[in-house]
Amino acid sequence: GVENSVLGNDTNSKKALSAVINQELIIQFGLFMTLPAILESSVESGFLEAIWEFLVMQLQLSTVFYTFSMGTRVHFFGRTVLHGGAKYRQTGRNFVVQHTSFAENYRLYARSHFIKAIEFGLILMVYATYTPSAKVTFFYIDMSVTCWLLVLSWIFAPFLFNPSGFDWLKTVDDFDNFMNWIWHRGGIFAEATESWESWWYKEQHHLVTTSLWGKLLEIILNLRFFFFQYGIVYHLGISGQSGSVFFTAFKYVDVFTSLLALVPTGWGLISIAQVFQPLLRHTRLWDSVVSLARYYEIMFGVIVMGPVAVLSWMPGFQSMQTRILFNDAFSKGLQMFKIITHKKYVDIFTSLLAFIPTGWGLISIAQVFRPLLRHTRLWHSVDSVARFYEILFGVIVMAPVAALSWIPRFQPMQTMILFNDAFSKGLQMFKIITEKVHQKDV
Numbered sequence: 001g002v003e004n005s006v007l008g009n010d011t012n013s014k015k016a017l018s019a020v021i022n023q024e025l026i027i028q029f030g031l032f033m034t035l036p037a038i039l040e041s042s043v044e045s046g047f048l049e050a051i052w053e054f055l056v057m058q059l060q061l062s063t064v065f066y067t068f069s070m071g072t073r074v075h076f077f078g079r080t081v082l083h084g085g086a087k088y089r090q091t092g093r094n095f096v097v098q099h100t101s102f103a104e105n106y107r108l109y110a111r112s113h114f115i116k117a118i119e120f121g122l123i124l125m126v127y128a129t130y131t132p133s134a135k136v137t138f139f140y141i142d143m144s145v146t147c148w149l150l151v152l153s154w155i156f157a158p159f160l161f162n163p164s165g166f167d168w169l170k171t172v173d174d175f176d177n178f179m180n181w182i183w184h185r186g187g188i189f190a191e192a193t194e195s196w197e198s199w200w201y202k203e204q205h206h207l208v209t210t211s212l213w214g215k216l217l218e219i220i221l222n223l224r225f226f227f228f229q230y231g232i233v234y235h236l237g238i239s240g241q242s243g244s245v246f247f248t249a250f251k252y253v254d255v256f257t258s259l260l261a262l263v264p265t266g267w268g269l270i271s272i273a274q275v276f277q278p279l280l281r282h283t284r285l286w287d288s289v290v291s292l293a294r295y296y297e298i299m300f301g302v303i304v305m306g307p308v309a310v311l312s313w314m315p316g317f318q319s320m321q322t323r324i325l326f327n328d329a330f331s332k333g334l335q336m337f338k339i340i341t342h343k344k345y346v347d348i349f350t351s352l353l354a355f356i357p358t359g360w361g362l363i364s365i366a367q368v369f370r371p372l373l374r375h376t377r378l379w380h381s382v383d384s385v386a387r388f389y390e391i392l393f394g395v396i397v398m399a400p401v402a403a404l405s406w407i408p409r410f411q412p413m414q415t416m417i418l419f420n421d422a423f424s425k426g427l428q429m430f431k432i433i434t435e436k437v438h439q440k441d442v
Contacts, residue, residue: 060417061160067150068113068157075112082217083210098163102174102401103181105158106394107192107199114397115360117154122357124148126232159401166414171398171405178394182387196390197383204367215368225361232354360389 034054041050057063106114124144159165184195192199207218273280273289280289366373366382373379404410 061157063149064153064157064160067153071113071116071150071154075116079206083206083214085206085209099165099170100158100162101177102171102394102398103178104193105162106178106397109154109158110390110393111203113154113157115393117151118393118396119357120147120154121151122353123228124151126228126353130231155397155400160414161418163415163418164411166401166405166411168405168411171402175398175402178398179391182391182394196387200383200386200390204370207368208370218368219365222361222364225357225364229354229358232350356392359385363389 038047038050038054041053044050045053124147127144164170181194182196184190184197190198192202207215210218363382363386366379370379373382
């Protein structure tokens, strides 16, 4: 609503803003970014040769690699500034052609690139949905093309520069390895490469050793998820275009009712899983079903006992009920119920979009208070919810990779970009051999 309050409904102001941004984009790309690189090469090799080298650099995905490397520097530099404790992470210095598993890439780049890219992508989608100026296609492209380039680079770069990163068989094996790593029950005494829980504690170790100001700044930064939630709830489709405090608060009630509509779906999945209990009993999926069922039983108990306990504690509730039934408040309550029952179906998905980032914000804040919560039952809930969030992030990152792996001829195209013809043919022969071995094993 900030942009609407600034620009109002003045169409000329929006057109003027679009024109200014378009000129800025042309100057930014044409003069400040591409032109210096071309001029530097033209001094050495000539202008036409410089143009050709620049095009070859783009085809070799140099822009993607540079954007990804800058994300690595920004993440670790920011963490060092906030919490101190700079560390040296050993990396290889030789040219090694080896496929890196998805679990290894996730361990290395989840906090520095993947989660930030997902967060940035959600912000861009919300901006495209609710910002009036973004309704103009060219204006939105001008505003967000560099941002989407950053999102795609941070997600796809580890796979684009990974040999056989889009091979279908390796993708399936990588995802299975990732799920085994997530559900490994070795605890904190296992290696980070074997257990997700051990890796999770290692990733938040800087929050334990940081100062009081570092913890306070971490909490303040994580409050951005709550502002994100408020911005989405503010634009829900109920109560018209009113932005008053009352209707904004009522929109939160609508969000909770939308989420409540999804509760029977989860309970139905648990009931179906109980039918197949003999097949699922000794699998890791059954552990998830049991944990989810436990949370549902707690939720049902709170739903039943909560209102009864509150109403029993309130004095004079019977007389208050009598007054409500025989004045205008009852009719107004019926009008509120009518608004709730006629909300848009898209508000259900919008409610999920609002509360999923908020849940991650609560987990991030709980990690700051880990020394206080470590020996409480609440910490076990934080651990379990964080595990499901990691699975969600892994699926979001893995889904486009799997889709590209399924597309024919995409893997050979990646190999041609990364390596020369001789090595590309060698990888193709190795792929044929491994597929034959896999078919024999099956």
